[in-house]
Structures are given as structure tokens and as C-alpha cells.
Amino acid sequence: MKLCRFNDNRLGLVEGDHLLDVTSALDALPAYRYPLPTNDPLIANLDMLRPRILEAAKTAKKVPLAGVTLLSPVANAGKIVAAPVNYQAHYDEAEVDPGIRFGKDIVKIQTIGLFLKATSSIQGASHGVVLNHADRRNDHEIELVAIIGKSARNVSVESALDYVAGYCIGLDMTVRGVEERSMRKSIDTYSVMGPWMVTADEMGDPHDLDLVLTVNGEPRQKNNTGNLLVKVRELISWASTYYTLQPGDLFMTGTPDGVGPVVPGDVIDARIDRIGSMQVKVRAA
Numbered sequence: 001m002k003l004c005r006f007n008d009n010r011l012g013l014v015e016g017d018h019l020l021d022v023t024s025a026l027d028a029l030p031a032y033r034y035p036l037p038t039n040d041p042l043i044a045n046l047d048m049l050r051p052r053i054l055e056a057a058k059t060a061k062k063v064p065l066a067g068v069t070l071l072s073p074v075a076n077a078g079k080i081v082a083a084p085v086n087y088q089a090h091y092d093e094a095e096v097d098p099g100i101r102f103g104k105d106i107v108k109i110q111t112i113g114l115f116l117k118a119t120s121s122i123q124g125a126s127h128g129v130v131l132n133h134a135d136r137r138n139d140h141e142i143e144l145v146a147i148i149g150k151s152a153r154n155v156s157v158e159s160a161l162d163y164v165a166g167y168c169i170g171l172d173m174t175v176r177g178v179e180e181r182s183m184r185k186s187i188d189t190y191s192v193m194g195p196w197m198v199t200a201d202e203m204g205d206p207h208d209l210d211l212v213l214t215v216n217g218e219p220r221q222k223n224n225t226g227n228l229l230v231k232v233r234e235l236i237s238w239a240s241t242y243y244t245l246q247p248g249d250l251f252m253t254g255t256p257d258g259v260g261p262v263v264p265g266d267v268i269d270a271r272i273d274r275i276g277s278m279q280v281k282v283r284a285a
């Protein structure tokens, strides 16, 4: 199933060019008191909610997708785990482009490991990207995002995908420069998540998906998740040997070649097989 969050925190079941408003299913979520859980309650309770969502859909209001404000499909991610330079073609372009490298060595992901982005950078597709440090180069990076569905610690590569609730498209927006990735990539709105999540049962194997990104219709990025250097299941297994993964944690699995700058007024179109596409506007601060 395709689930979106829209307008004022409503829940939608996406079908074609419209959604069914199944917000009433959220009434089944537990009420929380301080201290709040360090996970995303919707994702953590997805198995329990699934029949309620389908039940609510039977009598749900049909709403055209074109008219709604799409929010991040995950409201309360505990962390964003991100993979640096995880496609060989992006490694190759980063090595030769001083505007990407900034004098640094491009270190292989197997050596440098993963990094974290601030969850405050998460934004939905409709809000758009608000450029920060607009005098510097701000790049788009399309990435497949895996959404963790249950607590995972020291999980094997073979079982890692069992811990995935679903997938969405991510834009790992980046201001280029010499600073740490976690700083340059954690700017407000620099982690666009959307347009909705597709549950893992509907996605199947995430390792044969085309990713395509255009800016104002001009082709920029095109590759396939089959070319990931460290596969999704390996990323999850590896990360889980460092920190416990929680429902709603987001994995940005890395961007392929073709990264490039955006400026205010640009419209990014990002699409991934079996998920769909999202249009994201770039604005000045």
C-alpha cells in the first residue's frame, strides 16, 4: 500500500491520481504521555493499523492528489542514517569535480562509514527546499530511502530487509564545501521525503529500481539501485552493529552520478520505480 501524510497531518491511502482519506484509522494509535517514544508511532504500529486503514478506505472520502499538501511520510523519525558516495559513477564524478571535492579525498564508503543527518532537516514534497547559503553551490541528490519498521540491533545481511516497513524517495540536498557532511546536509528542508511511502510488501526487492531526476525538465540523474556499492540490506545490517534502529528511522542509501546545483525558482522532479514521482520547488530563504 501507498501511504501519504497530507494537509494538517491527515493520513491518505494513495490510489492512482487520488487518495482515500483514512485519517480515522489513526484513532487506534496509543495516547502518549511524557516521555515520548523515540520512534515514529505510525510506523511502529503499521501492522496493527493496516486492517483499520483498509476498513476506513471502504467509506473514505476520495481526494485528488493534485490538490493536497504532501508532508513527509514519516513524521517522527528518530534518526536519518545516510550513505556517502554509494555509487561508483558518483565516486568517479566526485573525484574529478573540484566543486564536489573541495580539496578533500573521496574516501570509499567501506572505509569512511555512514553519517547522520539532523531530523529537523526533514520536509515533505509540497513544502519545497529553502536554499540556505545561496551564494554557495547547493546540489540535488536523489536517493532511495528505506524506512525502518521495527527495532533492529546486530541484524544479519540476510534478514535486514525484514526490518524495513517501506520506501520513499529522498532528496539529500547538500551545500558543497569543506565542512562535515552532517552540517552541510542538515539544513532545514535539506532532507525531502516523499511523495509517500510504499510498504515493503508492495515494493519487493529494492535493488532493481531506476532513479531519475530532472531540473526544470532537464535530465540530471539517472541510474539504478542495482548499482549501489553497499546494498540496502548491507547498510541496515552494518548500521545496526553501531546503533539500535527504531521504527521510523530513515536510510538515505546514496545518490548516483549527475548531481548538480539548483537555484531559486527551479523545480526538481524526482522519480523512482514502483514509488512514483514528486515535484519539489526550490525557493530563496
Ligand code: MN
Residues within 6 Å of the ligand: 082, 083, 084, 085, 141, 143, 172, 252, 254, 255
Ligand atoms: Mn547523499
